[in-house]
Amino acid sequence: MESQAKINTERIFASMFNYKQLVVDQLEFKSTVPVPYGRLSFADGISNKIDQYYGSNRWKNNLHNAIVSFSGIKESDNHEDIFKDDYGVTWRYGMGAKHIEIPALEKPSLNGYKFPSVEELCPDRILEETEAKIASSKEYFSLVTFSFGLFERTWTLRGFENTLMDIAAEPAFYEDLIEAVTEHQLQMIERLIQTSADGIYFSDDWCEQRGVIIGAARWRELVKPRVARLYDKVHAAGKYVISHCCGNVSEIIGDCVEIGLNCLQSVQPEAMNPYELKKLFSGQMAFWGGLGSQRTVPFGTPNEIKKEVKKLRSEMAKDGGYILGPAKMILDDTPLENAIAVLESFNEEYNYKTL
Numbered sequence: 082m083e084s085q086a087k088i089n090t091e092r093i094f095a096s097m098f099n100y101k102q103l104v105v106d107q108l109e110f111k112s113t114v115p116v117p118y119g120r121l122s123f124a125d126g127i128s129n130k131i132d133q134y135y136g137s138n139r140w141k142n143n144l145h146n147a148i149v150s151f152s153g154i155k156e157s158d159n160h161e162d163i164f165k166d167d168y169g170v171t172w173r174y175g176m177g178a179k180h181i182e183i184p185a186l187e188k189p190s191l192n193g194y195k196f197p198s199v200e201e202l203c204p205d206r207i208l209e210e211t212e213a214k215i216a217s218s219k220e221y222f223s224l225v226t227f228s229f230g231l232f233e234r235t236w237t238l239r240g241f242e243n244t245l246m247d248i249a250a251e252p253a254f255y256e257d258l259i260e261a262v263t264e265h266q267l268q269m270i271e272r273l274i275q276t277s278a279d280g281i282y283f284s285d286d287w288c289e290q291r292g293v294i295i296g297a298a299r300w301r302e303l304v305k306p307r308v309a310r311l312y313d314k315v316h317a318a319g320k321y322v323i324s325h326c327c328g329n330v331s332e333i334i335g336d337c338v339e340i341g342l343n344c345l346q347s348v349q350p351e352a353m354n355p356y357e358l359k360k361l362f363s364g365q366m367a368f369w370g371g372l373g374s375q376r377t378v379p380f381g382t383p384n385e386i387k388k389e390v391k392k393l394r395s396e397m398a399k400d401g402g403y404i405l406g407p408a409k410m411i412l413d414d415t416p417l418e419n420a421i422a423v424l425e426s427f428n429e430e431y432n433y434k435t436l
Contacts, residue, residue: 098115098145098147098431099220100117100145100147100148100220100221100222101147101219101220101221101222101223101279103115103116103117103147103222104117104119104147104148104222104279104404105222105279106401107367107398107401107402107403107404108321108343108344108367108401108402109401110363110364110367110400110401110402111401112398112399112400112401113398113401114430115145115430115431116394116398116403116404116405116430117145117147117148117222117404117405118145118146118147118404118405118406118427119146119147119148119222119369119404119405119406120146120148120346120369120370120406120407120410121144121146121406121407121411121423121424121427122146122410122411123410123411123420124410124411124412124413125413126413127411127412127413127415127417127420128141130417130420131417131420131421131424134417134421140424143428144428145427145428145431146221147221147222147404148221148222148223148224148404149214149215149218149221149222149223149224150223150224150225150226150282151211151214151215151223151224151225151226151278152207152211152225152226152228153203153207153208153211153225153226153272153273153276154202154203154207154226154227154228154269154273155167155201155202155203155204155207161174162174162175163182167197167201167202168185168196168197168234168237168238169185169194169238170183170184170185170237170238171183171184181237181240181241184237184238184239184240184243185237185238185239186238186239186258189239189243189247189251189254189255190254191254191257191258191261196261196265199265199268199269199271199272200272202269203269203272203273208272208273208275208276211225211276211278212276212277215276215277215278216277222279222280223277223278223279223280224278224279224280224281224282224323225273225276225278225280225281225282226281226282226284227266227269227270227273227281227282227283227284228284229284229285230266230283230284230285230308230324231259231262231263231266231285231304231307231308231311232259232285232286232287232294232295232304233284233285233286234262234266235255235258235259235262238258238262239258245294245295248295248299248303255303256303259303259304259307260307263307263310263311266311267310267311267314270311270314270315271314274314274315274318274320278320279320279321280315280320280321280322280323280343281315281320281321281322281323282323282324282325282346283311283322283323283324283325284324284325285308285324285325285326286325286326286327286328287300287304287326287328287330287333288326288327288328288329288330288333288352289327289328289329290328290329290349290351290352291328291329291352292328292329292332293330293332293333297332297333300333300336301333301336305333305336305340308340309339309340309341312340312341312342313341316341321343321344322341322342322343322344323342323343323344323345323346323369324337324342324344324345324346325346325347326345326346326347327347327349327352328349328352329349329352329353330345330352330353331353331357331358334358334361334362334366335362337366338362338365338366342366343366343367344366344367344368344369344404345366345367345368345369346369346370346406347369347370347408347409348368348369348370348371348408349370349373349374349375349408350371350372350373350376350377350408351373351375351376351408355368355370355371355393355397356396356397359396359397359399359402359403363399363400363402364400364402366402367401367402367403367404368397368402368403368404369403369404369406370404370406370407370408371393371397371403371405371406371408372386372389372390372393372405372406372407372408372423373389373408374407374408374409374410374411374412375408375409377389378407378411378415378419378420378423379412379414379415379416379419381419382419383418383419383421383422384422386419386422386423386426387422387426390405390423390426390427390429391426393405394430405427407423411423
């Protein structure tokens with residue numbers, strides 16, 4: 082009964098606010114009230130503290146996340162400390178993260194390597210399950226997620242340090258590698274776009290806090306034209322392209338506009354100024370995120386958090402092109418009063434109390 086009540090409550094509010102249309106309008110650079118938000122999530126520890134603060138977990142029923150995300154790719158069911166994935170990469174789990182133990186390509190050569198079958202990675206069964214989830218979430222803007230994007234997949238196959246050395250010392254091999262990954266990912270996208278999702282959500286960290294990891298020039302030479310092909314395939318299916326990228330992306334945002342990125346997610350303010358990006362690219366690219374998860378959320382005051390959320394709404398969403406969100410999940414080391422400030426300030430425009 083409780084889960085059914087939760088579903089009914091969510092549908093009532095989705096109907097009231099037309100979450101999908103709010104997101105579409107923002108992506109099409111139209112102003113909306115309220116400004117939609119997405120990817121507001123809380124780690125288990127801080128979530129439990131919020132339960133205690135409100136006296137129940139009913140606050141979770143009233144989150145207004147306007148975007149739902151589903152994976153069309155088979156999830157690994159291997160929970161051993163050390164395991165080999167479908168690509169032949171040996172990983173080690175530890176401290177909540179996984180690390181490459183042995184790359185699939187230990188030498189700079191593709192000889193003898195075979196990519197996993199896209200039909201096995203994106204099986205019909207998973208696509209059917211994903212489609213059913215999308216169908217039951219029609220009130221929301223839906224995304225099918227595509228993790229380990231083009232650049233990330235190359236370094237998972239070779240190892241991160243090896244990849245950086247390949248780009249500098251084995252450029253012919255790296256070009257062969259990234260081209261092979263591109264062709265494989267085009268085949269995967271061909272299957273993912275068969276769903277009725279509104280967009281494809283890529284995740285590909287090209288950058289770190291100081292800028293583009295391999296440098297903007299090499300990114301433009303090696304990554305940009307191939308990512309453009311991935312985006313073109315998504316657009317040809319009538320879907321939006323949204324991509325997560327950590328770090329300082331400012332040097333290549335103009336390039337991303339050129340190749341058709343509709344929306345950049347994360348927008349870490351510790352690495353780049355979101356308000357400057359808005360001035361430069363208003364009407365060209367939408368932004369999603371911008372509330373600092375490294376500084377404002379963990380170390381600011383509740384009042385500072387509320388002021389920043391209000392500023393993001395008023396300046397970033399001016400003339401559309403913005404989805405409110407934290408740059409990252411709200412983590413367990415966040416002070417409770419700060420987590421409450423994030424939650425309540427995000428819900429403020431919806432004129433609905435958390436409980």
